Amino acid sequence: MIDNLTSDNLFITLVGPPNSGKTTLFNYFSGKNYKTVNYPGATVDSAVANLQKKFNINASLMDSPGIISLNPETDDEKIAVNYLYKHPKLGKPDLVIVTVDSSQLSRHLYLAKQIINSKFNVIIALTMVDILEQKGFEINEDKLSEIIGCKTFKVDGRSGRGIDNLLSYINDNKISFKEETILNNHSANNNTDDVLLLYKEIEKIEDECLVEIEDKKNINLKRANKQLNLVTNKFEKKKCNQIDARTVKIDKVLLHNTWGLVFFFLIMSFTFTSIFWFAQPIMNFVSYIFQNLADEALNLAGNNWFGMLLSNGIINGVGSVVVFVPQIMILFLILGILEDSGYLARGAMLIDKPLSKIGLNGKSFVPMLSGFACAIPAMMAARTIPNRRERLLTIFILPLLSCSARLPVYTLLLAFLFPGNKAWIAGIVLAAIYLFSILSSILAAAIINKLNNKVIKAQDNSSFILELPAYRRPEVKVVAINMWHSGKLYLQKAGPIILVLSICIWFFTSFPNIDPKVNTDNISQEQVNELKDSERLATSYAADFGKIIQPVMTPLGLDWRVGVALISAFTAREVFVSSMALIFKVTDSRGSLMESMLDAMKNSKIGNTEKKLFTPSSIIGIIIFFMFALQCLSTIAISRKETGSWRIPILQLIIFSGLAYFLSFVAVNGLRILGLS
Amino acid sequence: MKTAADLKHGEKVIINCVNSKHPSAKRLLEVGFTPGQEIELVNRSTFNDPIAISIRGTVIALRRSDADCIIIA
Numbered sequence: 001m002i003d004n005l006t007s008d009n010l011f012i013t014l015v016g017p018p019n020s021g022k023t024t025l026f027n028y029f030s031g032k033n034y035k036t037v038n039y040p041g042a043t044v045d046s047a048v049a050n051l052q053k054k055f056n057i058n059a060s061l062m063d064s065p066g067i068i069s070l071n072p073e074t075d076d077e078k079i080a081v082n083y084l085y086k087h088p089k090l091g092k093p094d095l096v097i098v099t100v101d102s103s104q105l106s107r108h109l110y111l112a113k114q115i116i117n118s119k120f121n122v123i124i125a126l127t128m129v130d131i132l133e134q135k136g137f138e139i140n141e142d143k144l145s146e147i148i149g150c151k152t153f154k155v156d157g158r159s160g161r162g163i164d165n166l167l168s169y170i171n172d173n174k175i176s177f178k179e180e181t182i183l184n185n186h187s188a189n190n191n192t193d194d195v196l197l198l199y200k201e202i203e204k205i206e207d208e209c210l211v212e213i214e215d216k217k218n219i220n221l222k223r224a225n226k227q228l229n230l231v232t233n234k235f236e237k238k239k240c241n242q243i244d245a246r247t248v249k250i251d252k253v254l255l256h257n258t259w260g261l262v263f264f265f266l267i268m269s270f271t272f273t274s275i276f277w278f279a280q281p282i283m284n285f286v287s288y289i290f291q292n293l294a295d296e297a298l299n300l301a302g303n304n305w306f307g308m309l310l311s312n313g314i315i316n317g318v319g320s321v322v323v324f325v326p327q328i329m330i331l332f333l334i335l336g337i338l339e340d341s342g343y344l345a346r347g348a349m350l351i352d353k354p355l356s357k358i359g360l361n362g363k364s365f366v367p368m369l370s371g372f373a374c375a376i377p378a379m380m381a382a383r384t385i386p387n388r389r390e391r392l393l394t395i396f397i398l399p400l401l402s403c404s405a406r407l408p409v410y411t412l413l414l415a416f417l418f419p420g421n422k423a424w425i426a427g428i429v430l431a432a433i434y435l436f437s438i439l440s441s442i443l444a445a446a447i448i449n450k451l452n453n454k455v456i457k458a459q460d461n462s463s464f465i466l467e468l469p470a471y472r473r474p475e476v477k478v479v480a481i482n483m484w485h486s487g488k489l490y491l492q493k494a495g496p497i498i499l500v501l502s503i504c505i506w507f508f509t510s511f512p513n514i515d516p517k518v519n520t521d522n523i524s525q526e527q528v529n530e531l532k533d534s535e536r537l538a539t540s541y542a543a544d545f546g547k548i549i550q551p552v553m554t555p556l557g558l559d560w561r562v563g564v565a566l567i568s569a570f571t572a573r574e575v576f577v578s579s580m581a582l583i584f585k586v587t588d589s590r591g592s593l594m595e596s597m598l599d600a601m602k603n604s605k606i607g608n609t610e611k612k613l614f615t616p617s618s619i620i621g622i623i624i625f626f627m628f629a630l631q632c633l634s635t636i637a638i639s640r641k642e643t644g645s646w647r648i649p650i651l652q653l654i655i656f657s658g659l660a661y662f663l664s665f666v667a668v669n670g671l672r673i674l675g676l677s
Numbered sequence: 678m679k680t681a682a683d684l685k686h687g688e689k690v691i692i693n694c695v696n697s698k699h700p701s702a703k704r705l706l707e708v709g710f711t712p713g714q715e716i717e718l719v720n721r722s723t724f725n726d727p728i729a730i731s732i733r734g735t736v737i738a739l740r741r742s743d744a745d746c747i748i749i750a
């Protein structure tokens with residue numbers, strides 16, 4: 001990503017307070033699509049990209065997490081400050097672009113001034129000018145540039161307005177940015193008096209540069225006020241410090257003293273039920289297409305090993321996972337709307353008190369919500385939690401939340417439990433599974449919190465200070481791009497693994513006895529095929545391996561075939577579905593891929609007996625297993641990275657996977673005792 | 678001594694000073710809670726904690742224990 005590091009290559013760093021529009025600008029410059037969210041603390045890692053060719057400037061650009069000042073408190077802020085002074089690869093920046101939200105002038109200039117005082121080459125990018133205009137004010141850029149001591153530009157990273165000026169200024173001054181400067185590392189204010197002094201200075205600057213947009217009425221009003229002298233100043237200040245009127249109105253409802261939490265739970269429940277209901281029709285369609293493709297492939301290639309590899313190994317294996325892309329995209333669509341609206345910070349505020357009772361923090365809410373998408377970004381999002389203990393505890397419980405990779409597994413199993421006209425129940429049960437994953441994670445946190453210092457050591461002051469950004473109508477473009485990318489990412493992440501694993505599993509379940517000899521007397525061609533399929537599997541490499549794991553599976557009412565699927569799911573949970581499709585040989589076409597898979601499951605028996613393999617109790621057992629087991633190697637790796645040692649990931653692996661097996665065992669056998677087969 | 682944690686819903690006051698011994702003092706000053714600024718309690722969460730206070734044209738949610746270091750009278 002970082003190439004052509006020649007001497008005329010500029011290294012530009014974007015810095016600014018949270019939610020000031022850094023990532024929006026970064027995306028505009030680089031043509032990339034990093035996530036922009038209406039929540040302070042959405043970017044938790046730095047990213048580097050080259051400036052797009054069309055801008056004709058040879059430069060690398062860095063985006064960074066938002067910081068309030070040069071004194072970092074959380075891990076994401078530490079990254080931002082350290083990388084500002086010295087990027088591990090690119091070193092010291094030639095130029096720092098500080099984003100300043102114009103509607104938050106004094107609060108945001110505070111950081112800008114600190115950075116200027118540190119002797120960086122600075123340009124200020126004034127964002128959100130439109131919002132300030134709505135309040136009836138504008139900034140006198142020239143005056144601001146003059147007083148604060150660096151060039152300032154009004155920009156809008158969403159439309160690109162004003163960015164040309166900024167770029168041509170950079171282009172004109174390339175050479176002077178390259179000159180060696182000596183940074184002043186200590187200008188970060190170290191005591192509270194310094195903070196006050198700096199704010200005094202900033203307030204003066206604000207007073208001089210913020211001007212009311214004058215329409216006719218205002219001019220008259222101003223003239224009248226001028227004669228009353230002092231009044232003008234006070235009047236102006238009050239008005240520009242007013243908070244967004246619409247936001248106040250919405251918060252009267254959503255942050256209502258008693259109803260706030262009720263709305264919170266309603267919004268969350270709606271989110272999870274709708275994933276299932278909206279996606280169902282699209283999924284049926286995709287599933288139908290893949291089944292036809294697989295049939296066609298088998299017809300064209302013939303019933304030989306190549307045809308089987310193509311239709312069973314590749315098309316069905318991959319198809320069984322692609323089917324779930326619509327669902328993943330809808331999950332991200334709804335999360336995206338929530339993120340862009342500004343509600344997330346309110347959610348964090350509402351849930352802070354309950355979460356603090358179990359050793360978490362209101363700021364655990366956003367990582368937990370992202371945990372429903374994937375535990376990996378979720379664990380990184382936990383960087384915004386200042387208190388180390390609360391942060392580690394949040395990371396600890398994240399694997400319990402129902403990530404999107406589990407969605408295909410649950411959907412398949414629930415479709416088995418609630419077929420045909422009972423499908424609507426599946427939607428409700430899915431919501432219940434999500435709710436239960438929240439409950440179990442909370443319970444886990446509470447228990448570990450009680451164990452106190454044994455697992456995670458207690459540490460310093462716990463606090464919750466979070467800006468509530470103004471509400472905004474979610475932008476179609478932002479939300480749609482976000483949805484599109486998460487669909488793509490899901491395929492990119494899962495695709496290659498699934499392709500490789502599908503072929504592996506196909507190989508191990510088909511060889512060495514690819515063309516078994518069976519007694520073909522007096523039976524139809526269809527029966528011959530079925531017999532061959534089962535004979536081939538029974539004498540395969542996978543079956544040899546299966547005999548070893550059979551004893552572990554028997555207590556759960558399952559056999560080695562499900563065992564193989566479960567083990568393959570340790571690479572990525574979705575693989576469970578494709579493995580099932582392969583092992584239970586979904587070749588004959590009866591409508592869609594999903595339908596023939598469910599048929600194959602219905603007809604499978606345990607070993608040589610007549611006992612059905614998949615019964616309500618054994619399916620519930622598998623669901624429970626997936627709810628708890630830590631089956632994802634990438635999660636273990638990121639947990640190691642974010643917590644700084646192997647202690648927590650190993651504990652997570654042992655506790656959650658052990659619990660999964662134990663609870664699944666209890667559920668299956670409990671249900672059987674109660675009479676549910 | 679009255680602090681921001683004692684504010685009533687909708688009550689507007691001017692910050693007198695910030696208790697610099699409090700562990701959250703530095704952060705609160707940095708986000709803009711400096712003496713002389715006008716603040717207002719705009720929302721309370723369901724359990725009356727955290728509270729949302731408007732300052733310098735924005736709203737900041739904070740726990741009562743954090744608000745305790747903002748002295749208003």
Ligand SMILES: Nc1nc2c(ncn2[C@@H]2O[C@H](COP(=O)(O)OP(=O)(O)O)[C@@H](O)[C@H]2O)c(=O)[nH]1
Binds near residue numbers: 019020156158
């Ligand atoms: N109204 C308005 N919104 C903007 C502007 N620039 C960015 N935004 C929005 O502000 C939010 C925060 O932007 P983001 O780039 O994620 O900020 P970051 O936290 O500094 O990276 C996003 O929802 C953007 O769409 C602007 O100039 N005007």
Ligand SMILES: [Mg+2]
Binds near residue numbers: 043
């Ligand atoms: Mg960002």
